[in-house]
Amino acid sequence: MISKTAMITICGRPNVGKSTLTNALVGEKIAIVSNKPQTTRNRISAVVNRGDTQFVIIDTPGFHKPRTRLGDYLVNVVKESVADVDAVMLLVEPIANIGRQEEELIARIKETGVPAILVINKIDTVEKTELLEVMALYSAAHDFDAIIPMSAKNGEGIDELLAELEKYAQEGPQLFPDDMICDQPEKQICAELVREKLLLCLDKEIPHGTAVEVTRFSERENGIIDLDVTIYCEKASHKGIIIGKQGAMLREIGKQARGDIERMLDAKVYLELWVKVKEGWRNNQYQMRNFGYEEQ
Structure with missing residues (x-):
């Protein structure tokens, strides 16, 4: 106890x-x-x-x-x-x-x-x-x-x-239940695992100008998790690099992220990645707040 x-x-x-x-x-x-x-x-x-x-x-x-x-x-x-x-x-x-x-x-x-x-x-x-x-x-x-x-x-x-x-x-009493290992919801950890792969796969400044948002997290009756994730970057040129030639880079990011997410959730995951441009979001208070990086 x-x-x-x-x-x-x-x-x-x-x-x-x-x-x-x-x-x-x-x-x-x-x-x-x-x-x-x-x-x-x-x-x-x-x-x-x-x-x-x-x-x-x-x-x-x-x-x-x-x-x-x-x-x-x-x-x-x-x-x-x-x-x-x-x-x-x-x-x-x-x-x-x-x-x-x-x-x-x-x-x-x-x-x-x-x-x-x-x-x-x-x-x-x-x-x-x-x-x-x-x-x-x-x-x-x-x-x-x-x-x-x-x-x-x-x-x-x-x-x-x-x-x-x-x-x-x-x-004093414990602050979290016995089976809890983190205060972050699974949805947020999934977004972070995708962002980790951006950091690992991309060079220089590009990954630091990205934000990741999970737009769908749902479980089917057979236990498969459907996960839609949007990657935001600051420039159209960065979008092309993230997607890669014929989508090769985005597939590699998705492959690596899906493996970690499946281990974390202990479930089969169907992961869809999308890339959108939000210019200058790191200096935009409203957009930062949307991504959870600003005090409410």
């Missing part, structure tokens, strides 16, 4: 591994992952039940210098997520240098007074002796409650991290 809860925010610069860590903690893929910055756009709450404790892990967008209204929204999501939680995990790479993004996040942590753990990710990419300098540097910058070296990719350090997070659990 769960009797304690802990709300924990993960923050860090883009591409540091926040979504990979979220998925590793949950044990299932709920947050999309790519090697491109600004992959995560919304605040995602993952639910991890361990013993008598329910952890609510808040995955946030990468903290970066915004260049669009959408970028402003993403940065504000991070700033707001660092307050009103039981603790914050600052996720960093094993590099002996504190960058501007990390400095700003540490300043925000100090401003809110929230307890913080430093998590050094990607330790599988360096020699263990190199971590000592990184740990010393961050220890001098802030009095972190703990420093946990880990690899979200291979799971090293996950148990130690959860044991540390348990110290912040408060007595």
